Amino acid sequence: MTEILEETLSNLEKTQHDFWNVSRATGNFLNMLVKMAKCKSGLEIGTSNGYSGLWLGTAFKENGGKMSTIEFWEKRQVIAREHFKNCGVADVINPIIGPATDILAEWNEPLDFVFIDANKGQYIEFFNLVDKHLSKGGIITADNITSHPEKVAPFVDAIKNDSRYQVEILDLPAGLLVAYKISD
Numbered sequence: 001m002t003e004i005l006e007e008t009l010s011n012l013e014k015t016q017h018d019f020w021n022v023s024r025a026t027g028n029f030l031n032m033l034v035k036m037a038k039c040k041s042g043l044e045i046g047t048s049n050g051y052s053g054l055w056l057g058t059a060f061k062e063n064g065g066k067m068s069t070i071e072f073w074e075k076r077q078v079i080a081r082e083h084f085k086n087c088g089v090a091d092v093i094n095p096i097i098g099p100a101t102d103i104l105a106e107w108n109e110p111l112d113f114v115f116i117d118a119n120k121g122q123y124i125e126f127f128n129l130v131d132k133h134l135s136k137g138g139i140i141t142a143d144n145i146t147s148h149p150e151k152v153a154p155f156v157d158a159i160k161n162d163s164r165y166q167v168e169i170l171d172l173p174a175g176l177l178v179a180y181k182i183s184d
């Protein structure tokens with residue numbers, strides 16, 4: 001990890017609750033997962049100020065891949081873009097401003113990794129919209145599974161009962177769902 005990346009992550013952790021960022025453990029795990037699975041085409045739903053995007057972007061960069069990240073709060077994504085630039089990952093992260101459901105309705109690129117971390121009540125909609133773009137062997141991750149169980153229940157029930165996915169919920173802070181797409 002570069003000095004500027006470590007410094008930026010540490011600084012962002014001071015305002016973690018204001019920007020609803022994932023925990024450091026979750027960020028580190030997502031970074032490892034992208035590298036272990038050698039993912040090349042990622043999507044994050046919920047950029048905020050770019051904290052998790054930095055963890056993900058550095059992994060995609062190492063893999064020679066790229067990712068997009070969607071946020072409807074423009075002010076937040078402007079901050080995120082600054083962090084991506086300063087930490088040398090702006091070339092692999094495509095930041096998109098707008099409501100995720102609108103963006104995903106027009107989506108036409110294959111994905112091998114998705115991280116869902118936006119409006120909890122919409123997880124089921126995000127899942128239904130990204131599913132057809134996720135290739136066999138692809139991964140869906142989603143945060144706040146144990147911190148917001150009622151809101152995310154329709155998504156968790158749907159993916160757990162979908163025989164195309166192998167699913168586990170990890171005991172990381174807030175609870176991280178990891179799903180592996182076994183078949184199309």
Ligand SMILES: C[S@@+](CC[C@H](N)C(=O)[O-])C[C@H]1O[C@@H](n2cnc3c(N)ncnc32)[C@H](O)[C@@H]1O
Nearest residue numbers: 020021022046048051052071072099100118119
């Ligand atoms: C939990 S925060 C994301 C934190 C970020 N993943 C991190 O760990 O650094 C959720 C973000 O998603 C945005 N958001 C929520 N619902 C959205 C939607 N439907 N479309 C686009 N952005 C959305 C919010 O404005 C907020 O900044």
